[in-house]
Amino acid sequence: MEAADSMKIAVILIVLLPLVGFITTLLFGKRMGGKAHIVPVALVTVTAALAVYAFGWVFQHQEEPFVWDAFSWIVAGRYHASWGFQVDTLTGIMLLVVGIIGMLTHYYSIGYMRGDGGYYRFFAYLNLFMFAMYMLILADNFLLLFLGWEGVGLCSYLLIGFWFDRKSASQAGKKAFLVNRVGDFGFTLGMFLVLVTTGTLQFAGVFDKAETIGAGTLLWICLLLFTGAVGKSAQFPLHVWLPDAMEGPTPVSALIHAATMVNAGVYMVARAYPLFAQSETAMLVVMVVGTFTAIFAACIAITQNDIKKVIAYSTISSLGFMFMALGAGAWVAGIFYLFVHGFFKGLLFLCSGSVIHAMGGEQDMRKMGGLRTRIPVTFWTMLIAAVALVGIFPLSGFWAKDEILGGAFAHGYYVVWLVGIVTAFLTAVFAFRMMFMTFWGESRADAEVQAHIHESPKVMTVPLVLLAIPAAAVGAVVGWPPEAGWIHRFLDPVFFAVEHEEFEWLGTGGALMAVSLAVALLGVYLAYVLYLRRRELPERLAARVPWAYEASLRKMYMDDIYEVVPVRSTIAFSRFLWTGFDVHVIDGAVNGIARLWGWFGDRLRPLQTGRVHNYAFGILAGALALVVIVGWVWGI
């Protein structure tokens, strides 16, 4: 396919500029001190513009994606993988999310990270992340996608552990990487299976052969790839890293752990649509995992006190929603949700960052309250984000969430729908629990902190406002009318076989919409009652069902289980292998042979008596023995 040269340049620049930013900042950033952000931010801005340009291009060429094999990467045996890029409509959506949120986060960070000892390092890492993320979404083959995939994982590791002088941060970074590795394990095997089965890793090539793959193999491929997605998108049971990832600076949480990287799993599954769509079982697994994760995370979020943890679990829950959508066959709805989620969840995080900034680093909501007036910009933007998250008409979340639930219902997954509704209710509760605890009521902070509370600088609030606009409106813009919005048409070439649901305002669709809206509002009201009006109620409730409260607070004991089952047992087993097997069995055998030989030598020494007649006897005896043996051999 002949692709526009301008696109080639754009794609190359999109990928390379952040990399250049990373390298230059790493090398020279330290010398630039407080101005270290200039190069990376400028580059990211240009990149975002290019991303928008690319989106524009794909907007014009919806039916013929841009595919370009830049140069070969690995050529070995009969296999071949290349540095190849692909821009289709799905990529376009992702480009928008990544480009815009990425850029805004960079601006926001200028204010947020000011004065930090690792200022330049932070921007270097962020740029590296942008590079990897663009690589991930622009890749035209699984292997290159995996490169971006691991690259964002690395940046996540670096940025979570950015304050490596805190033990918790360095632990969390490592945990994120390792848990993701478990997913990558599956992803790698999935790639092997794809490669061995189809002989290529290029999306187009693989998908062309998707229908020829046997059902069993296909299921394995899907499940293995999905394992990767489970890790990256923090689905149960590999979700444990995401809450801990909040140890990183808040812009990181916004960019990586809400808006972009964690969506990579969803993106990848959507990208592999031709494979998944063929395997009903795989779809079912995706849906079940997503659904379970959604409600599971929501149950935990409801008791968390750390403002960022709440959002983190909310993110897990939202990601579960997306997988639920994909699994249920509501592909477009899933991506739709991803799209809007990026904006409002990113915003939510950035706002929380602003709150934390205002509170002088405090993250515990029990020590907040009453901030509504003190930091109004943050409050209003955060409110928008929260309402969008909860899914109240007409903000973004409403449209996407409703399409997902509608999709599940329409495909006959009533249980899933029900769980989704409950999740939506819980989401409303914990989102507004957070809002009420933070912004309403009286302030519970120390006097010292109180005096210190201030609105964030412009460089932080402007991005908030800029983000609030899409967070509020984008859902309606691209999603209207329901089930037939622009985004459906736009993504059609990607999800070529998806049938459009008919949406009837006065039919099932409308009813479902009403139910979900009602549930959301109910949730908000419950939060209002519990956390603003009758603040003693939650405690009593907790006292009534302590096991449930405890389980939720302790994150369903997942960390404890992980600590005991895989971590400690692996270490114990490794210890055994080392001190038991290596040292005693193998080396024991080796040294034992040596010692045995030495022992043998020592036993022989007494024969050497030093006495002449013994020696003479030895000679004679030896001679006789020889005669006997040789004679016996010849039977004489």
Added chain:
Amino acid sequence: MSPLDWWLLLAMLLFCIGAFGVLARRNTIVVIMSLELMLNAVNIALVAIAQFRAGSQGAGVLFSLFVITLAAAEVTVGLGIVIANYRAKRTVENDHFDEMKG
């Protein structure tokens, strides 16, 4: 048995007596005597073979002459060593020479 066998048997007996002497006696002088006995036993064998073995061309006799000469030399050397050792250690018991072993 042929005459040669008898002679060989005699030689063998003498040889064994000599060997027994070497093994059993501790006095080095006696040991040397036993060694001589062994050599002479072979001499008997050699002469006997030369006499009785067909086609043996009498080389055994020649051989035994050499052996006699060598035996004399051997005794000389042996006694010399014994005397030297006696000077150093005042003993001719070979059991006393077991400083080095193992």
Added chain:
Amino acid sequence: MSWQDQIGFPVLSVITFLPLAGVVLILVIDLLRRPAARLGADGAVEGAVRRQTWWPTTYKVISLATTLAAFALTVWVLFVFDKSTSQLQFVEDVMWVRRFNIHYSLGIDGIAALMLLLTTLLGFIVIIGSWHYIKDREMGFFVSLLLLQTGMTGVFCATDLVLFYVFWEAMLVPMYFIIGVWGGPRKIYAAIKFVLFTLVGSLLMLVAIVAVVWYVNGQGAGLTFDIRALSDVVYPYHLQFWAFLAFFLAFAIKVPMFPLHTWLPDAHVEAPTAGSVILAGVLLKMGAYGMLRFCLPFFPDAAVDFVPLVAGLSVVAIIYGAAVSLVQKDLKKLIAYSSVSHMGFVTAGIFAAIAVADNAAGMEGAVLVMFNHGVLTGALFLMVGYLYERTHTRQIAEMSMLATPLPVFAGFFLFFTLGSLGLPGLNGFVGEFLSLLGLFEYSHALAAIGALGIILAACYLLWMYQRTMFNDRGEAGVMPAVSLRDISPREIVSLLPLVVLAVWIGVYPNTFLDFLHTPVQYILQQMGPSIESARDGAVAHLIEATKGLF
């Protein structure tokens, strides 16, 4: 193709013996400078000799110059190298021992070319790295390094079995000294263990060499030790079986394969930095190289029969090495065990490649892993050495938060750690991906278990990194009042080539893979019939082979 056609001078000999020439030069100057000192002094000869402060610099410069020259020549060779043929190139051939028709013959194919590059590269890097490392008998150390390099280069270049064996064994001696003289507290144990392990294997290999050559001789083909000629012969199965075992044992010890690996951690821990770098970077590769060069083409039927065993052991090594690394307390030991794990990918890739038809990727990946491991583990050992020069400890428990005083150092360290754990975009990934892919073609289950090793690799490496460079102790995490110098320019110079290579191979491995296509195809071609008729009863063949003994 002989050197005359390609480059105009016997380049392989020059590369091989340049370090030796350096040794001779050093010794000659050393002898000359003593009488000179004696003339100028009365009685205080020793003092005068010692006051010649120019001397240490001189022999170091000589060492560096010869190794750098060797490296430059190697690069030249790689440029001239014809990648389109599997023939040996730059061939030199001189009769050596006529009685046995042993030749002094050198030549390289693509695989050897890469190993040659690795050898000469690490050769000069360790010289730079050891510039100030050794305090005692320093000259001897550099002499040993140079001798070692000659031996290693020879191993990769030799195309005569005996010549190969000579280099293979001769190289033991300098290594024995490097560990034994300049090693740590348990150096003697480590040195002797290293030598004895290797000797047991290689001596049995010697018998096998003789057996193979004399078999060929007995067939009326005449005595020859030429590797290519011998590998073209089809050997009877029982000879294949036993000779394969003997060769394989020698190489498996060197690789080292589980469960023959226990010499490695000891040797690494006790060896000085340069020793560890060379040991991990080059010596281990010789084992795998030997398998490629001998075990497979010489004894294809036996090799195919052994695939399940070897592939199984390789996977065990991957997991085992990684697991044991996880709980190490000493940085060097950790990296040493990680080498066991990484080399598992090599053997797995090699043997998987001959298990199923058309699986060249596994073998190419294996060779690439060899190269990558040399680069990455070499760099890691080098850095641990640099760290040791600063902290005087290698105990992980005694370090913490080093990224604060040593930010640049930590950056480099992270880079190589990431490479080692197989981050895509760096070299470690490409090799391991390919060799695992090869293994996957042979057995999905084994590959799955092997891939677990990648998870474990991330575990032990990141944990190690966290405990040393980051805070892993809560509040009291800062290392007790140490003022540490960050990485020096000299150290950066020694690491930069490795950084470049790591990125290069990660981004565009074809530069290196291109060297491998034809030689790997050549090996697989020779294996061809055996792979096609892959035997399915190794046990039955064992019995058959045992009968062949009598």
Added chain:
Amino acid sequence: MSGANNDVMVILPGVVVAATALVVFMADTLVGGRKWVLPWIAAAGLIVAAGVATAQWIDVGAIGSVWDFVSGSGSGLFGGGTAESGFASMVALDKFAYYCTLLFCVIGVLTIMLSDAYMKKRRDAMGEFYGLLLLVITGMIGMAISIDVIALFVAFELMSLPTYVLAGFIRGDERSGEAAIKYFINGAFSSAILLFGLALLYAATGQTNYASIAAGLNNLGADAQSGLVIVALVLVAVGFGFKIAAVPFHWWAPDVYEGAPTPVTAFMSVGIKAGAFVGFLKLFTVAVISAPEVWTAILTILAVLTMIVGNALALPQRNLKRMLAYSSIAHAGYILLGLIAVGAGNVSVGASGERVLDTSGSSAVLFYLGAYAFMNIGAFGILVWIRNRRAFRYTLDEVAGLARSMPWTAIAMTLFMLSLTGIPPLIGFWGKLYLFTAIVNAGMTWLAVLAVIMSAVSAYYYLRVVWYMYFREAPGVAPAGAGAAEAGAVQAGAVEAGATVAGAPVTVGAAGALETGAGAAAAEATLVADDAGPAVGSAAAVVIASLGVLVLGLYPSPLISAAQGALRVLLGG
């Protein structure tokens, strides 16, 4: 040539050596205080003998083919001297004998050089020492040229008797005396057994000449494996096995090696062993050629035992001389492989119906003897050299840190130890390779496997010497190595380096330089060294040995050519 003239020509090298011995004995009484001429006379005699042998060997017409010989592509150079027998077919001078004569002369010269400082302390005994040494060498040459059991036995005794004396040479030293008495009694005992074996062989065939014995055994046909022959061969094997120190006839070796003066030990370990092996080889390959199965069986048992026991017992030894004694037992085991290969090898039928044995085993043995001479004399030479420099009881602990105090000595010792282990590219490696090829060719690969496993074991105790020298510090020396020890080290290095560079070190100038150098170097060492004075000869011997080990290791072809060329064995008559 014919008649008496021929007879003399055949034994000419031996006669030269024996005559030199007599000259030495006489000169001893005539030179008065100038005893130092004696070693020169002795060495000159050996060199003349070697020259005579070479002159008989060389084909003057082919003098231009020196390079062919060196490169191993032909031994036309040594195509001269058609094999001659003399004294009624008692002795024969064939290429085999030439090779052995040369080898023995080299060993003799090296021993004389080695004993240099040692004998300077015992000037009174110089005459006896060198005279006896020459007699032993005469006996060894006799072993090589004998083709009749009578001559063989005479040579055997001529080789043995003076050695008993040499072993006990240190008058008043209990250990030396003990060594002598042990060696003598056991030696005489085994000689008698050998003699009995020869007598039985004579009884079985009625012949004493090798070729006739061979024919006689051939005529016996199946009876060649009769009890009489087996007993005869076992008894012969005992006699030779004793001299080469094969297990279980090795008992004397460690004690005698330890007790005897070190130069004598060096000589015994390579010279006597070589002599015995040569005789063994010739007797078996020529005379007993018709019954290879029997002697292969006997030797296989001996070889297996020898390799295992030698290596097992060398392991716990802390005394270097004793360790080397057991090592020399082990090496006897390896060399036996060559003999076995001859017997087990492919026996073809020659043109005239006689059995022709595969020769690679024999040449391997000859090669190994040559190789072993260099490395073992070198190893013992180092002991002598250290002993000359300081108090030294030959224990392992005393060589700790030697690399600092005597770096070049340590390097040389390392060479010898590595060569003994069989590490290429040193000569010991080629020896082993040669033996292995022979034994594998003979179809007894399992013996080769056993041998290499034992080699690996031997690596431990050889390398232990190296690690003591290099990896350990001398007691009381700080690891940093500063100070006096290094001062000594540096100078010792200079001294030995001087020796190395000089190349032909036995020159007056070099000697002078060495003398001053060593005197200054060993300032404090000489206080405790009981063998005073510089040991130019020892140093030179070590240098020659290390050059041999190294140069022949890098390019073994000349020695291989010689060993190959030696194989045109004359079958008497």
